[in-house]
Amino acid sequence: MTFDPIDPSRRTLIAGAALALATAPFVTRKAHAQAADPKTFGPIRQVQAGVLDVGYVELGPVDGPPVLLLHGWPYDIHSYAEVAPILAAAGHRVLVPHLRGYGTTRFLSPETMRNGQQAALALDILAFMDALRIPTAVVAGYDWGARTADILAALWPERCKGLVSVSGYLIGSQEANRAPLPPKAELQWWYQYYFATDRGEAGYAKYTKDFARLIWELASPQWRFDDATFARSAASLENPDHVAVSIHNYRWRLGLAQGETRYDDVERRLASFPGIGVPTITMEGDANGAPHPDPSAYARCFTGRYEHRLVSGGIGHNLPQEAPHEFTRAVLDVAKA
Numbered sequence: 001m002t003f004d005p006i007d008p009s010r011r012t013l014i015a016g017a018a019l020a021l022a023t024a025p026f027v028t029r030k031a032h033a034q035a036a037d038p039k040t041f042g043p044i045r046q047v048q049a050g051v052l053d054v055g056y057v058e059l060g061p062v063d064g065p066p067v068l069l070l071h072g073w074p075y076d077i078h079s080y081a082e083v084a085p086i087l088a089a090a091g092h093r094v095l096v097p098h099l100r101g102y103g104t105t106r107f108l109s110p111e112t113m114r115n116g117q118q119a120a121l122a123l124d125i126l127a128f129m130d131a132l133r134i135p136t137a138v139v140a141g142y143d144w145g146a147r148t149a150d151i152l153a154a155l156w157p158e159r160c161k162g163l164v165s166v167s168g169y170l171i172g173s174q175e176a177n178r179a180p181l182p183p184k185a186e187l188q189w190w191y192q193y194y195f196a197t198d199r200g201e202a203g204y205a206k207y208t209k210d211f212a213r214l215i216w217e218l219a220s221p222q223w224r225f226d227d228a229t230f231a232r233s234a235a236s237l238e239n240p241d242h243v244a245v246s247i248h249n250y251r252w253r254l255g256l257a258q259g260e261t262r263y264d265d266v267e268r269r270l271a272s273f274p275g276i277g278v279p280t281i282t283m284e285g286d287a288n289g290a291p292h293p294d295p296s297a298y299a300r301c302f303t304g305r306y307e308h309r310l311v312s313g314g315i316g317h318n319l320p321q322e323a324p325h326e327f328t329r330a331v332l333d334v335a336k337a
Helices: 008-022 084-091 118-131 143-155 183-188 190-196 198-208 208-219 227-238 243-251 263-271 295-301 324-335
Strands: 046-047 050-061 066-070 093-095 138-143 158-167 279-287 306-311
Touching: 008 066, 046 118, 050 084, 050 118, 050 198, 084 093, 084 324, 093 118, 118 143, 118 306, 138 143, 138 324, 143 158, 143 279, 158 324, 190 198, 198 208, 198 243, 198 263, 208 227, 227 243, 227 324, 279 295, 279 324, 295 306, 306 324
Parallel strands: 066 093, 066 138, 138 158, 158 279, 279 306
Antiparallel strands: 046 050, 050 093
């Protein structure tokens, strides 16, 4: 079953209202040395949630229907700098958190493992919702953010009103990842194998921003982002936990690093590849250079109202930032389902 598209005239009105909203001041509780700057997406608020002090941006009416926008690696909340104001102008309470290891998000304790496994990231977002007293929300994301959104929709559907997931169903398991891929597919994961080595960890720590820029270029070969756009997001990679969380994420996938026992039950449930029954739109750019499954491989995983959308025009991996209006339209369509 497909979603009814939103009226084009309504999109025009929403976009106009968003311009005024995007320039309005917002109140922030505190931040880790990040002041309000009209050239940045913010200001950044902070909330203690679970094991983290989460940095996030909030736009729109506090009593509006909530939307959570989750970024990927190695990007940050600025992927939604155009999307969020439009959704806020449409009446939504829009929340864009920095994932663990990014921006102003910090671990509350130096003793907490800098864990990047999928269950940890998902439970971070549940704790974030609880801290802000958000019972349910539309959850949308790409890359790490899409996987996290998929997990929320699969295991906690009562917390997820709807889902927008770039590249579809991304839930994985260590057991499934033991199976080798064809050589061309393995080549796309070159950085995962690099990160499996001490040399790779040291290299990512030394050349974090250069590495991130290379990933941006490979994952979105037709996206002509400028230096200022990259620098704005790359600043979030200066987080002191970024390298540790990133390296653990990719090593854990291959079974080369242990997770935490607190997440074992969640990982067992995810290893069964649970279906997703909430209203869902999956999306893909026609020029995505990052590893991603074919839509036919995951369509059956979505058991409720479902639609897949291919976005043309040379759109790569960072779909919300490269095609913000198409991504926003999908979120609005899911929200009214």
